[in-house]
Amino acid sequence: MTEQAVNFDLQDKIYRLIQENPDWRQYLEEMVQYEDDHYRDEYYAGWEWKTVHTSPGSINRMISAGIVDFNESRSSRRSSYYSLRSREDTRSALQLGETDDTAEGGPQFDADGLFEMVIGHDRVKQLLRFSLKAERPVHVLLHGPVATAKSLLLEDIGRLPGAQMYLGSTTTKSGLVQMMINYKPTYLVIDEIDKMPTEDRQPLLSLMASGKVYRLQSGRNDQVSMQTRVFAGANDVGKVDPPIFSRFVKIAIPAYSHQEFVETAKWVLTRQQGLGPDMALLVANMVSQHTLDIRQAVYVARMAKGHPTRVKDIVDALWPQASGRVTPLRK
Ligand SMILES: Nc1ncnc2c1ncn2[C@@H]1O[C@H](COP(=O)(O)OP(=O)(O)O)[C@@H](O)[C@H]1O
Ligand SMILES: [Mg+2]
Structure with missing residues (x-):
């Protein structure tokens, strides 16, 4: 044989x-x-x-x-x-x-319904599920342009049992360390990690590198161990400290293609903003001529208040250069 x-x-x-x-x-x-x-x-x-x-x-x-x-x-x-x-x-x-999801080892939670409010991004969702359920910590960084659902995905992780949300831009040293020690979260979700203040970086690095958090208590350094997984989001990875950056699995979320934008915007407008399908498609199509930022489609829809004819007026007014109606300034 x-x-x-x-x-x-x-x-x-x-x-x-x-x-x-x-x-x-x-x-x-x-x-x-x-x-x-x-x-x-x-x-x-x-x-x-x-x-x-x-x-x-x-x-x-x-x-x-x-x-x-x-x-x-x-x-x-x-x-x-x-x-x-x-x-x-x-x-x-x-x-x-x-050694699978349902078996002992990784954190236990019901993965059904996770990321339900996020359309598409199947590759990203699958990677997130794998990392969430890994037996030993895997830290994940979602990065990409604005309005690509990074925060939406992270908020869902933040709702899991044992998760704590932290907004990078408002984190303070005592806050992060104290919170970690109080809750020993299974998942630490840090959105906008690229805006995290300097004081928070050392404790975060120590957590990611060794699973330990240090606090100064009555003159001596106390050490607390935890098996926390960090899930973070950033628009600008260039602003993340290299030692921290290196300890993440990086998931790049690309900007939407024109077609993905129209589909996503249509879904957001019907499901989250209550528009009818025709109106949603109209707004998505018109806005897509000028930007691939879903938020702009939401704002246009809110201003149009259900009037299809208003959509063009609003879009033309928001992006006058492209509409050709406004004569460019002459020298
Ligand atoms: N794939 C998507 N599924 C559902 N909503 C989306 C998607 N992409 C963008 N959005 C919408 O765009 C808005 C901005 O998304 P957000 O998660 O804040 O983006 P980011 O954090 O990447 O800037 C959300 O409130 C959501 O309504
Ligand atoms: Mg965001």
Whole structure:
């Protein structure tokens, strides 16, 4: 028997199939066990579906999925023998499932409904979920242009059990350290970390680097340990201290494309601002000619107060250069 190379794609496939078919876990465990116990047997031909307490239907689906093989040469009219495509990769995939979100280890919370109010950004949401549930702390920095939902995402994290929100621009040293010691938060959410005052940087760095916060108490330095995960947001990463910056996983949120802007603005205007779909689309389209800042679409909608004809007037007045109505000043 030759040593097989690790196949991460196959592991991932098996892992996903177990997520989709939770009853397969037990069958796959039995298959691994049976193969472990018998592959050295003299006339080993594989296992039959009964051996592993599954059904021919499940076996056929596993074959179509490419994770189980039919051992045609070893089978006869009476008995069909099968084997796992890769016993080791199946074993690894089963172990992956055990250290998963629902298992012991990472923080426990209901991820359904998290980021519900944020449209799109699927890649960002998935990375955030992975980091939120990691067993050991992972610190995450969301950065990108304004109005790309960074604060919205962070606010949702701030509502998780054990989370504390901190606005970078208002954090004070005693405030941050005292708060950390009082609450030992599971998640520390710092929006606008690029505006954080200098005094807060050392305690934050110490927290991120070693999980320790120091406070001076009656003349001596007290040390408090905590397993806090930091989730931060910034428009300008150039203003984040390099040692702090280096301790983050960086998630870049790109500016919206024209089409993403229209879709997002339309969603925000209907769902959060109560506009009808036609009016929302009109505002989103007209504003998108001039800016990709969702907030501007919200303001235009508020001023238009439901009058479609007003939308153009407002947009033309806000961006006169582009409308061509205002003659540019001559020298
Ligand atoms: N993907 C999105 N889903 C829902 N709302 C969004 C999205 N992007 C932007 N917005 C809207 O834009 C506003 C600004 O978002 P915010 O999270 O404050 O952006 P940032 O912190 O990136 O500047 C929010 O109040 C929200 O209404
Ligand atoms: Mg923000």
